[in-house]
Every structure is written in structure tokens, then in C-alpha cells.
Amino acid sequence: MPYRPKTTIEQWRILQAVVDAGGYAQAADLLNKSQSSLNHAVAKLQSMLGVELLEVKGRKAFLTEAGEVMLRRSRMVTQQIEDLERLADTIDKGWEPEIRIAVELAYPKHYLYQALLKFYPQSRGSRVQIIDSVLTGTAEIIRDKSADLVISGQVPKGHLGEPLYVTRFIPVVGSKHPLADHSKLDLAELSQQLQIVIRDTAQKPQEQGGWLKSEQRWTVDNFYEAIEILQLGLGFCWLPDYTVQAGLKDGSLKVLQLGSGGEKLAPMALLSPYEEQLGPGSKLLRQCLLAAHQTEQNRENLCTINSSGT
Structure with a gap:
């Protein structure tokens, strides 16, 4: 029975x-x-x-x-x-009507936009939702399977990710900050300064990563808010190098010179929380995203060859 x-x-x-x-x-x-x-x-x-x-x-x-x-x-x-x-x-539905992609805020989105440019003509009208996530907020999305594709700084146990990019974080202050012209600082001195941090997007944030040793911290939603505060001469922040290039070039931002630990590397990977149920549209967008990085890598390799040849 x-x-x-x-x-x-x-x-x-x-x-x-x-x-x-x-x-x-x-x-x-x-x-x-x-x-x-x-x-x-x-x-x-x-x-x-x-x-x-x-x-x-x-x-x-x-x-x-x-x-x-x-x-x-x-x-x-x-x-x-x-x-x-x-x-x-x-x-039942075949091509999915909506594709959700969660993106770690530290990932340079111009790669994603290049992928979407290639994806759009073949998208069959699928809506695309881009969700900004930070730290354990990204892990929460993977755990809850609330996005089709995720670009994450960490690949949780039980998942496989395709390597995309390595984000380089550097400690930055505004040019008006008292530490802007110091030749060398140690981490103990830095811990006495106001730190600008980016808000974790998790429902229940857990401070498992990042440099959070300063007692006085101000929390903002994104890197660009942090930069505006830094340019007033307030605080320091660990920022992806690609976000501060303009400020470093015009002199409104300065990189802090630390005796050790002057940068942090965060590998970004692309994964799907439920690979076996991934729809054809999501698979196509994933291919476009991987192709965007491959095109960039080929361009960098070509530049290297040309410069060595001259």
C-alpha cells in the first residue's frame, strides 16, 4: 500500500x-x-x-x-x-518574462551594460531587473534564490561561479583631509579616524568582511555618496579603484599611503542560485556577460602585445 x-x-x-x-x-x-x-x-x-x-x-x-x-x-x-x-x-513558460540579476556594488557595471547591449536584440521582450547588493546581502539573495543570476564577491559553499573580475579596494580621503599629505600611516592611526562605510543590503547584516576597525563610522548607500562626503574633507573610505579615478585625476581625492595593507582584492564571480531551473533568457544573458569580459581581456592582451612590440 x-x-x-x-x-x-x-x-x-x-x-x-x-x-x-x-x-x-x-x-x-x-x-x-x-x-x-x-x-x-x-x-x-x-x-x-x-x-x-x-x-x-x-x-x-x-x-x-x-x-x-x-x-x-x-x-x-x-x-x-x-x-x-x-x-x-x-x-511551462519557456522563455522567462523577467530576469533578475543581483550585482555586488563593488563590481564595475560597464561590463554588465555591454552584455545588455548584446542581449537586448535577442531578449524577446523579457524585463530585466538589476538589483544592487552589498556583502551579506548578496549571500542572502543566493541563499533565498531571489535572483536568476548573481555577481558576488564570495561563492558560497555548494555553488560554482565563473570568475569575472578582481576589484581592487584602496583607502581614500578628500584632498582637504588632514591625512591627505601624510607620507605613511599605520592601521592603528587609521582606526582613530572617521570611516565611511557602505550599507550591507541584507535583512540581517553580518559584519563578516571589510575593514571596520574605526570606532566612528558613517554609513551610506553607495560609493558615490561616500565620495561626496570625502570631498568635503570628512573621513576616509575603502573604495574600488575604478570609482575614484576622476577624483584622483582632478586632485579632489587622495590615496592614503599605508605602511602595509594598502589595498584589498575582491574577486567577483557569476553564479546562478538554481542552475538546473535557469531559463533560456538568463542563460543567454550569462553568455553575453562572459563574452563582455572575454572581449575586454582580448583587448588588454592586444595592448600588451603592441606595447611590447614597440
Whole structure:
């Protein structure tokens, strides 16, 4: 006799929401359901399984040891269901009506724009959404599979990425800043200065990368806001070298001369959070993006050959 499940996907999703939100009331707001319906769903889930998954202490719900194991396995099941539904949607629709590409802010977008120039005549009317992301915000998009393509400074475990570019970060101040003309600084001196940092786009940011040792920090949304503040003579910021070329050329920005650690390198890679369900439009855009980098590399190689020949 075929096996008949005792539980439903919806019950497991409710359990996950209660744990992730930290309680029934918070999960009810998140899911736009009544708290009593969530209590009933989890109680029925535990009853059908014959296993206690949650225990409530005060106003918060905590997982039991058995609950931790079951929750972890349930996430795999619900993710597989989501993947199946996405796959069916892709098969049914063929060419996708919308393509979402998340781009780490530190990546030079002119490569993406060149790719879109090639992609547009073949795009079949697909809408393209370009999503700026920063640090753990990019990892969050990969984890949640909320974009078709992602350009990331880190490739999470379990994913493969195509190398695209290495962004070089350098410490920069405005020409009016007291440190602009110092010949050599150490990191201890730098930690006493106001630092301008770029906001992490994650829902729950985690400071896992970047140089954040200054006690006084101002946070902005993008590099260009940071540059405007620097040009007033306020603070310093680690910035991609391609964003500050104009300011260095006109003298409004200066590179800080550090005794060591004067630059940071961030390799950028292109990946897809759900490769097996990637639609034909997304695959074509990926090819155009890889081709844009290959064209640039060929141009650089040609320049190198010509200069060595002269």
C-alpha cells in the first residue's frame, strides 16, 4: 500500500516561520495569519508525528533537540518543492518574462551594460531587473534564490561561479583631509579616524568582511555618496579603484599611503542560485556577460602585445 504522508508542506513552512521569526506572534504578522491558526498547525504537526518539536518559554518558542533535526530536514524538503515548482514554471513558460540579476556594488557595471547591449536584440521582450547588493546581502539573495543570476564577491559553499573580475579596494580621503599629505600611516592611526562605510543590503547584516576597525563610522548607500562626503574633507573610505579615478585625476581625492595593507582584492564571480531551473533568457544573458569580459581581456592582451612590440 503506498505511503500516505501524515503532515503537509504548509505545516512545515509554518514551523519554519515560527522558528525564524522567534515566536508565534511574530510569525503570524509575517505570514498574515492569525496566531491561533499557527498554534493549531504546529500542535497538529507535533500530534501527528508523536514528537515534541517546540517548547515555549515566556513569549518565545524554542526548538527541542528532535525539533532541530526535523526542522533542518524539513527545510530541504520545502526547498525541493520550491525548486520543482520553479522548474515547472520554466518548462511551462519557456522563455522567462523577467530576469533578475543581483550585482555586488563593488563590481564595475560597464561590463554588465555591454552584455545588455548584446542581449537586448535577442531578449524577446523579457524585463530585466538589476538589483544592487552589498556583502551579506548578496549571500542572502543566493541563499533565498531571489535572483536568476548573481555577481558576488564570495561563492558560497555548494555553488560554482565563473570568475569575472578582481576589484581592487584602496583607502581614500578628500584632498582637504588632514591625512591627505601624510607620507605613511599605520592601521592603528587609521582606526582613530572617521570611516565611511557602505550599507550591507541584507535583512540581517553580518559584519563578516571589510575593514571596520574605526570606532566612528558613517554609513551610506553607495560609493558615490561616500565620495561626496570625502570631498568635503570628512573621513576616509575603502573604495574600488575604478570609482575614484576622476577624483584622483582632478586632485579632489587622495590615496592614503599605508605602511602595509594598502589595498584589498575582491574577486567577483557569476553564479546562478538554481542552475538546473535557469531559463533560456538568463542563460543567454550569462553568455553575453562572459563574452563582455572575454572581449575586454582580448583587448588588454592586444595592448600588451603592441606595447611590447614597440
